[in-house]
Amino acid sequence: GDSVTQMEGPVTLSEEAFLTINCTYTATGYPSLFWYVQYPGEGLQLLLKATKADDKGSNKGFEATYRKETTSFHLEKGSVQVSDSAVYFCALSNSGYSTLTFGKGTMLLVSP
Amino acid sequence: DSGVTQTPKHLITATGQRVTLRCSPRSGDLSVYWYQQSLDQGLQFLIQYYNGEERAKGNILERFSAQQFPDLHSELNLSSLELGDSALYFCASSSGTGGGNTEAFFGQGTRLTVV
Numbered sequence: 001g002d003s004v005t006q007m008e009g010p011v012t013l014s015e016e017a018f019l020t021i022n023c024t025y026t027a028t029g030y031p032s033l034f035w036y037v038q039y040p041g042e043g044l045q046l047l048l049k050a051t052k053a054d055d056k057g058s059n060k061g062f063e064a065t066y067r068k069e070t071t072s073f074h075l076e077k078g079s080v081q082v083s084d085s086a087v088y089f090c091a092l093s094n095s096g097y098s099t100l101t102f103g104k105g106t107m108l109l110v111s112p
Numbered sequence: 113d114s115g116v117t118q119t120p121k122h123l124i125t126a127t128g129q130r131v132t133l134r135c136s137p138r139s140g141d142l143s144v145y146w147y148q149q150s151l152d153q154g155l156q157f158l159i160q161y162y163n164g165e166e167r168a169k170g171n172i173l174e175r176f177s178a179q180q181f182p183d184l185h186s187e188l189n190l191s192s193l194e195l196g197d198s199a200l201y202f203c204a205s206s207s208g209t210g211g212g213n214t215e216a217f218f219g220q221g222t223r224l225t226v227v
Contacts, residue, residue, distance in 0.1 A: 036218075041220070042220055043114060043116070043202060043218035043219050043220045043221055044155075044202065044204075044218040045114070045218070046215050046216070046217075049215070089155065099145065099157045099160055099168050099170065100145075100147075100155075100157060100216065101157070102154060102155035102156075103154070104154040104155075105154065105155070
């Protein structure tokens with residue numbers, strides 16, 4: 001079945017550091033790929049998405065490129081802020097009904 | 113605010129009991145999804161309803177059931193509760209039947225603690 005693997009956390013960075021959170025997937029066909037973010041005490045929010053190979057999703061300074069050849073969708077940000085501290089989930093959808101398969105999540109902690 | 117409302121926010125109950133979690137989707141969304149988030153299993157898809165009909169099923173136990181009512185709100189019923197059912201239960205909604213690139217909007221979740 002479909003699966004998503006993302007790097008374990010926590011990832012601890014200083015403000016303005018460069019962020020990479022790795023995500024790889026296993027799926028049949030051509031899934032859509034997503035990054036969701038969960039701030040403390042809140043639900044998940046869609047951060048960005050890409051629906052086909054070589055697409056780049058971007059939002060709030062975060063970017064991820066759909067790499068079919070390496071089955072990856074790594075999340076990057078050039079300069080993190082304290083307010084980016086949250087749990088980040090990589091996910092895929094490989095069905096017609098938008099059901100999501102999630103990775104286990106990576107906690108990001110940014111210190112001033 | 114995603115527009116998806118879940119009640120209650122917290123629930124503590126004893127083993128063997130039955131609880132009902134409620135979800136109101138965003139205005140106009142016809143699809144409702146239920147997910148379970150636990151420390152050991154992570155976030156897992158349980159079940160999806162579209163306009164009152166079950167559309168997709170994931171790793172949902174037989175002790176669990178759900179339904180979507182004519183006003184589109186949904187309820188997740190958990191019975192014969194076990195300690196391992198303690199988790200955060202999320203509801204999400206999306207427009208139409210979904211589709212691989214349709215955004216799902218998540219509620220804040222119901223934290224269930226079974227003691």
